[in-house]
Structure formats: C-alpha cells, structure tokens
Amino acid sequence: MILNLDPKFAPFQNQDQIKSQSFTFSGGEPHIKIVPDFDTNRKVTITHRLNSFNDLGLLCITVDALRRMDVKIIDLFIPYFPAARQDRVMIPGEPLSVKVYADIINAMQLNKVFVFDAHSEVTPALLNNCTVIPNYTFIKEVLNRIGENVKLISPDGGALKKIYKVSEFLGGVEVVECSKSRDVKTGKLSGFKVYNDDLEGTDCLIVDDICDGGGTFVGLAEELKKKNAGNLYLAVSHGIFNKGFEVLNCFDGIFTTNSFKDFEGESVQVIGLDQLV
Numbered sequence: 001m002i003l004n005l006d007p008k009f010a011p012f013q014n015q016d017q018i019k020s021q022s023f024t025f026s027g028g029e030p031h032i033k034i035v036p037d038f039d040t041n042r043k044v045t046i047t048h049r050l051n052s053f054n055d056l057g058l059l060c061i062t063v064d065a066l067r068r069m070d071v072k073i074i075d076l077f078i079p080y081f082p083a084a085r086q087d088r089v090m091i092p093g094e095p096l097s098v099k100v101y102a103d104i105i106n107a108m109q110l111n112k113v114f115v116f117d118a119h120s121e122v123t124p125a126l127l128n129n130c131t132v133i134p135n136y137t138f139i140k141e142v143l144n145r146i147g148e149n150v151k152l153i154s155p156d157g158g159a160l161k162k163i164y165k166v167s168e169f170l171g172g173v174e175v176v177e178c179s180k181s182r183d184v185k186t187g188k189l190s191g192f193k194v195y196n197d198d199l200e201g202t203d204c205l206i207v208d209d210i211c212d213g214g215g216t217f218v219g220l221a222e223e224l225k226k227k228n229a230g231n232l233y234l235a236v237s238h239g240i241f242n243k244g245f246e247v248l249n250c251f252d253g254i255f256t257t258n259s260f261k262d263f264e265g266e267s268v269q270v271i272g273l274d275q276l277v
C-alpha cells in the first residue's frame with residue numbers, strides 16, 4: 001500500500017493508497033493523521049520528496065505512527081537524497097551530512113529504501129537495504145523527445161561512472177568524456193576540458209544527476225560551443241535550478257524529473273517519476 005506524504009508528488013497511483021492528512025502546528029512542528037482503515041499486515045511504501053531536515057521530521061513521525069498501528073514492513077521511496085553531495089569532509093570543521101541523514105533513516109529499521117539516481121556510491125553504501133533506481137528510462141524518454149542522433153556528454157568523473165551504463169542501456173550511444181576543475185582553496189569552478197575534438201555540428205546531451213546553480217553546465221556548454229557543437233541539451237535527474245532558467249538559456253532543451261519539485265510553467269520539461277519507475 002502507498003502512503004504519499006507530499007500531495008503534489010504522488011507516484012504509484014495504480015496501487016492501493018492510504019489516506020492521511022499532514023499539516024504543521026503553529027509552532028512549526030509537523031504532524032500527520034493516518035486514516036486507520038487498511039490492513040496493517042500489508043507492506044506500506046512511504047513516498048516522500050525528502051529535500052531537507054523539515055521533510056525528515058515528517059517522515060520520522062509518520063514511521064512512528066505506522067509502527068504504533070502495528071505496521072511491520074515499511075519501504076521508503078525518496079527519489080532525491082538530501083545532502084548526497086556532502087559525501088566527504090573537504091576541510092576540518094565540516095559535517096558529513098549525508099551520513100547524518102542516512103543514520104536517522106537507518107534507525108527507522110525500514111525494509112527497503114529506494115533512491116533515484118544517487119549522486120555517488122556513498123549514499124547507498126551508508127543506507128541499509130538501499131536500492132538505487134538508475135536514470136536509464138529517464139534518459140531514454142529524453143531521447144524519445146529530442147531524437148537519438150546525439151552524443152552523451154559526461155561533465156565530470158562522478159557522472160562518467162554512470163553514463164557508460166546509460167549508453168549501454170540505450171544501445172551504445174556515443175559518450176564524450178569531460179572534466180571540470182575547481183580552485184583548491186575556494187572550491188569554485190575554474191575550468192572544463194572536453195576530450196573530443198570532433199563535435200562539429202553534433203547535437204549534445206549533457207547527462208548528470210543534479211543541476212543546482214547551473215555553473216557546471218553553463219561552463220561546459222561554452223566549451224562545447226567552442227568546438228562548434230550543434231544543439232545543446234541538458235538532462236538532470238534532480239532539478240534544483242536555484243538560479244532559475246535564464247542562466248541556462250544556452251540550452252536548446254532542459255529536462256528533469258519531479259524528484260525535487262514540480263517547476264510548473266518553467267522553461268524545463270519535467271518527466272514525472274510515475275512514468276519512469
């Protein structure tokens with residue numbers, strides 16, 4: 001049975017649904033009332049866009065409520081894993097945030113945790129019983145929309161590990177490897193390299209897990225344009241887009257899923273996870 005915690009994010013509609021109402025008390029604490037009209041011997045899958053500690057609070061009390069109703073088997077589907085990029089301590093004094101979230105979720109003793117296109121191998125390594133849902137069907141749907149005559153562009157080493165698997169799934173679409181460098185002291189992006197000189201007129205699809213401010217992709221697009229690439233497209237599993245879409249106007253098409261939020265009316269094509277999992 002499915003228990004959706006975010007009314008705007010409701011995948012798995014073809015399965016039996018548990019009714020609930022969540023709200024926030026005036027003091028800021030989350031609360032939920034689950035309608036106890038279902039067979040608690042059945043497995044419950046909670047779906048939740050868990051983007052922050054506030055969302056984690058609602059998840060914690062929901063699991064508590066289900067346990068008090070004697071639900072034994074609980075799965076969790078959280079497409080975007082918060083702080084997945086804080087998967088290493090770069091300088092003393094920083095937290096290992098991804099582990100903090102993982103430890104709290106592990107303490108809930110869930111049956112399975114499903115994450116969509118995890119940022120790195122650290123997230124599934126830290127989470128008990130974690131299954132990572134790959135981005136293959138998402139990228140396949142993007143190619144359905146833009147055509148298959150493109151090269152897949154991997155922005156950096158992190159993306160590279162995954163993009164060859166995407167290519168294999170798609171029947172061997174060509175991959176172009178790239179790298180980005182950061183200033184050691186400030187962590188700011190300082191340069192990009194594209195390891196393919198034969199891109200004249202070639203349509204390119206940059207594939208990555210997250211677009212946050214977009215600096216990675218704007219910088220890479222400039223390098224691709226220097227090589228006279230054709231149309232440029234961007235596909236990211238998790239769209240944060242904190243600087244909006246104006247900064248990304250070098251792209252002929254931007255694609256994401258609704259793992260983080262909805263982006264209604266924005267200059268991005270959102271492919272719902274309900275179509276992909």
Ligand SMILES: O=P(O)(O)OC[C@H]1O[C@H](OP(=O)(O)OP(=O)(O)O)[C@H](O)[C@@H]1O
Nearest residue numbers: 085158208209210211212213214215216
């Ligand atoms: O839109 P932006 O603000 O440019 O951020 C997007 C980039 O950030 C993440 O990688 P990150 O640089 O954290 O990769 P790393 O873990 O390999 O350092 C993500 O995988 C993208 O490549």
